[in-house]
Amino acid sequence: MYDLVVIGGGVWGVSAARAATDANASVILLESRLGVGSEASAKAGGIVTDLLWHPEDQAWVEESRQLYAAASEHSQDATMLQRLGMVTLADPSRHHLLEARAQGLEARGIPATLLGHDDLTRQFPDLSVTSPDILALWLPNDWHVNPTQYCQVVADEARARGLTLRTGYHVSGLRIEDSAVVVEGPGESVRARRALLAAGAWTRRLVATAGYDLPLRPYRVQLASLAIEPGHHFPMVWDLATDIYIVPDGPRAMLAGDGTRLWEHDPDTYEQNGDPDFHEGLAEHVPALVAAGEGAHIVSSWAGAVGATPDRRPLLGFLDERLAVACGDNGFGVMRGPAIGRLSGLMALGLEGPRPHLDPKRLPTDDFEIRPGFTLED
């Protein structure tokens, strides 16, 4: 019998399994897809930024950066993380938000520069922003990461330390007995003293098989890959007015997203391709942000499922003494995932104490409004 079974091989589950294995527990990680880092973690834009309003999130980003850097160093794969920096653009109605964030970052010792239109276009000639009223916040230390690579490297490291990894193992149900959690799937069931469910947008569905419920509503987020002419040099860009963000992706491509659909989606049946109106929005707005947008065309687009909670904080902790959960990413779980995963893996073993403000039972499970998690407003 294992000490811990972790269900879900995204950034959160892999990081949890790694931390638990490092703590000398016998751990098995079950992932329904053929590889780790295949669902939301594979579909993400990969932005890691300090521009978060909640102090706990800020600390998780800092710790996650170190964990991404350690994985990258170990794998000697320089493309796993890149320090691209990010420019956030605000029209006059949102200048105060950027100014407040800049002050907060300065107080934390994080490099952050406010730029007016002229300084912005001088420093970044490949931006095509024309409004003289624009205010920009430049964060040179923001990163882009490749979460799938991270998951693969961390899973490999953990396997070398004793983790059992089963991919292609779709968990169909859980049963809690006096001395064990029994996980049903293809073939033989898996028994462990405790289970940690880190199955992203599917976690509510899974806990239901054991008779529990969670305040977690899956919703859909879209991203597109655009082919561009080579020769452009621009940082990551987030435009608050349209909520569109852009990530350079090598010399001939960029990623562009917003496309958040803030209503509940079934994580098993949602539309996996980008919507026509998402494409139209990108075609209209991207050229007004980066010069590379002129003549760019969408090569592919996709959607992933993420999980909202009523207060936009994660759900971390026990539903039963043998059953813990780590979910509720609210659409920005890559940037915090290594740290949250680590914490939840240790919590599931009883090596970290409970966090009452993140307790999965702290909120009613009735329907609630889905709000974007990654915003400047608290």
Ligand SMILES: Cc1cc2nc3c(=O)[nH]c(=O)nc-3n(C[C@H](O)[C@H](O)[C@H](O)COP(=O)(O)OP(=O)(O)OC[C@H]3O[C@@H](n4cnc5c(N)ncnc54)[C@H](O)[C@@H]3O)c2cc1C
């Ligand atoms: C288009 C898009 C862009 C995004 N951009 C960013 C960004 O720039 N920055 C950022 O921080 N976040 C971003 N996010 C959010 C981020 O992707 C998620 O918050 C993060 O990946 C959540 O990780 P996770 O491990 O909780 O979930 P997942 O990566 O979804 O992992 C859950 C895993 O559980 C497995 N699973 C589910 N059911 C079962 C079962 N029954 N049995 C076994 N395994 C099961 C799934 O196959 C999956 O691999 C974006 C998301 C999307 C969709």
